[in-house]
Amino acid sequence: MSDFNTNEPMIEMYIYETVQLIDRLEQLVMETEETASLAFAIDEIFRIMHTIKGNSMMMLYENIAVVAHRLEDLFDLLRKDESVVYDVGKITDLTLEMIDFVKAEIQKLERGITPNGNSDELKQTIVAYMNSLTFMNDQPDIKLEDTVDTNDQRYYLSPTKTEAKAENSVSAETDIQCYKASVHYEAGSGMENIRAFTFIHTVKEKWIEYHHYPKDVTNDPDAGTVILEKGFHIIFKTKLNETEVTALFDAISFLDHYILNPIDEQQYIDYLEAYQIDNVNTFISEPKVEKSAEEELEAAEDEMIPPAFETTETMPKSEDAAIEHIKKALNPKSKTDTSTKEVSVPAQTKAAMISVDVHRVDKLMDLVGELVVSEAMVTQNPEIQKLQLESFEKAARQFRIIMNDLQDTVMSMRMVPLALTFQKMNRIVRDMKKKIGKDVELVIIGEQTEVDKNVIENINDPLMHIIRNSVDHGIETIEERVDAGKNEKGTITLEAKHSGGDVWIIVKDDGRGLDREKILDKCEDRGILTKSREDYSDREVYEMLFAPGFSTKEQVTEFSGRGVGLDVVAKNIKKIGGSVIISSELGMGSEFAIKIPLTLAIINSMMMQVGKTIFSVPIVSIRSSFIANERDITTDPDGHEMVIVRGQAYPIIRLHKRYNLETEVKALSDGILMMIEENGRTRVFFADAILGEQQLVVKSPPHYLKHVEGLTGFALLGDGRISIILDPDQLVS
C-alpha cells in the first residue's frame, strides 16, 4: 500500500488526463455518429488512443493500455489507408465500449482500487473487427493476385527478391532453406480451404518445392473443417530469406496465427515421409526448435513488437502478434510514422488551453475581491476625501475601471460551456434507445451557454436522470407512437438559455405526457393526498413526482424506475440553488424546466440593514419594496401582522425579531417592507432600510457556525464589512 501512496500524485494526474481524453473522445464519437462520417476525427482519436495507451503503460494499467493499443492500431489503419471501407457504426460502438471500460476503471482508481477489469473480450472484438477490415479490403487484391500483388507488399518484396536471387546465383544451393509452417485461420472466417488454396497459389512460384496437408484443398469437402480444426500445414523449400518468408505469411487474411519454423534437410525428409505415407499426426506436429539465448533475450526485450517478425523461430500465438503482422505488412513504415506524429500531438491539441487547479482560480478570485476592498480603502480614505485632488481622482477612476475588468475576467475564468455535459446526454440517449428499442432523437440547443464550473459539476447527474426518465417513461414505443399517429421517432429537446440572472435547462419530449389521474391514483395509494383530488392544480400534481419514493411506471427497467427517481433530482438541483418546473400535456409530451443560477459564486442582490446587520437577498426573488402605510396594516387575533397590497393580505415577518437583533427601528412605518416571492409563496419582510443593490461573491458559511435557518452564506462588501445572505426559499417556507 505504501507504493500506492507514493504514486498518488501520478495517479491523480493520470486520472485527470485520462478523464479529459475520454471526455473528448466521447464527444468526437458522438459527432461522428451524427455526421455518419469518421474521416475528420480519425487523426484525433488515434492520438487520444495513443496517449491513453502510453499513460496507461507507464502506470502499468495493462488492461486499459491493451484496449487503447488495439484501437490505436485500428485507427492507425484507417488513417493510413484511406481506401479501407469500414462501418462507422461498428467502429463507434467499439470505441464507446472502450470508453465505458476505461471509465469504469478510472472510477475504481478514484476509489483507490487498482484497475483490474478484464478487457480481453473487448480486445478480441476489436482485433476480430480489424482483421475482418483488413480482409475485406484485401479481397479484391486476392482475386487479382496472379497478376497484381497488394501494393505495399509488392514494393516491399520485389527488391529484396531480386537481391536474394542475385545472391543465390553466387552461392547456389546452400541458400535453400526448408520450413515447416502451419496456418490457423480465425474461427468463423469461412471458406478456409479456398483461403488455403489462394495462399498456396500466391506463393508457389516463390517456393522450390512444397507439400501441404490437407493434400487436396479444392476438391476435398472436408478440407475446410480440417484446416479450421488442425490448421493448414505446409512444408516447403525456398530460396527466400526468413524475412521474405515471414512477409508472405504476414499477408494472409483472416489469420488467427501462424507457426513458421525453419527446419533442416533431415527434418524435411522426415516430414516428407510422413506426408507420403499419410501419417497426418507426424506431419502436422511442430518441429522441436532450440531457441538460442540471444533470441530469447531479444524476444523478451520488447513486448510491443511481437518477437515473431524479429525471429521466425518464436511463435506468434496470440492475436496481438497476428495483428501486428497484418499492420506491418500493410504499413511497413507505420512505426516511424507514429513516432514522428507523436511529437506534434501536444502542440496541436494543447496550444490554446491550459488546465489550472480550481483552487488557484478560487484563490485568485478571493484576492481580487480583497483588492477591490483595499481599492475602496485607499480611494475613499477619509483623510484623502477632505482634499481637492484632481489628478488623484482621475487616477483612481482609471484604477477602478481596470479593477472591474479584472474582476469580470476572473469570474469568466470559471465559466464553462454546457456543451460537454450535453454531449454526455447524447450518449445516454444513444445507449438507451439501442437497448429498449425506441427510436429517439436528442436535439440539443444552446450548448454554448456558459455556467460556472461548480454548477456544471452539479447539474450532470440530475440532468442525466431527467433524460433517462424521458426516454424510458416519456417516449412511447414505436408501435404506440404509430397508433397515436405520431412520428415513429420520438424527439427529446435539450435546451439551455440565459434568462436574467439564471440559466434555464429545458428537457422537452414529445412522448405520452404526464397522466394527472394516474399520478393522483398513485398518491392516493401512498396516502400522501392532503385535499380532495379536484383541488389539486396541475402544477401541484406534477410536483408530487418529486415526492420521495414516487415512481409512476410500474415496470422497473435497467435505466430508471428504481424508485429513487425524481426526488433525488429535485434535491440535487435545490442544492445548487435551482428549481424544477414541470409542465405537460397528456399525449403531447412533457417539459422539465430546470432553473439554475448562472453561478453559485456571484449573486446580484439587494442589501438591507437591520440594526448593525446587513442582510442581502437575491434580487430575482424580490417583487417590490415599499414603505408601509398605517391603513394597510392589520393584526390578526394571534398577533400576526399582515399588510394588504392590492387587495391581498400578506404576513409580515420582522427580520429583527426573527433573528433576535437589536434595532432602533421598530415601527413599521419607519422602516421598509420588502415583498419576496419564491416557489409561488409570497411573504413580506420588515427591515430598517435598504442599502442598495450589489453583486456579491458568495462565501459559504464556516462549518464551525451553527446552521441558521434562512442563511445561505456571507459576502464581503466593498468597505470590508460582511453581509449575511438570505435564501428566499427558506425565508418564505
Added chain:
Amino acid sequence: MNHENIAEEAVALTSQELKKFLTISIDNEIYGIDIEHVNDINRIQEITEVPNQDHYVMGIINLRGQIVPVIDIRRRFVKNEIEYDDRTCIIVIRYEENIVGLIVDRVVEVLSIPISLLTKTDSNDQKSKFIMGITKYNDQIITLLDIERILFD
C-alpha cells in the same frame, strides 16, 4: 521537591525535546496554546454578529477575504467580560478543518517548554474542562489549554 528536581535534570538531558506554546493572559493568569494550532495573531477588528449562535460565538470577521468565526475566551470560560482595547487580540486557530478566532486580552510570548515538564490533568474533571495540562516554567505556572474542547465541547 524531589519530583521537580528529577524533571529538571531530565530537561538538561533531553533539552532538544521542546514544545512551543503561545502564552496569553486572562485576569493575570497565564495560559498556553500549543503553537501547532496557531495560524495567525491579529488585532481585534470589527465583528459581524451572526444570529442564533452559542453565547460565546461573537460572530465572524473578515480575515483577508476569509470568513472566520470568532469566540470570546472570557465568555467561554464564563468570566466577567471586559471591553476590548487596543491590546485585545484575535488568535487564529486552525484545528482540523476549522479556522476559528479566539479573542484574548493579550498575547504574552512564545515559550519553548521541555516536554518532560508538562503534566497532564484529568480532563474529565468538570472544573478544568478546557485544560489539558499544567506546567511550571521559569517560576511561572502556565495552564495549557485544550483547543479541541474549547472549540467543540
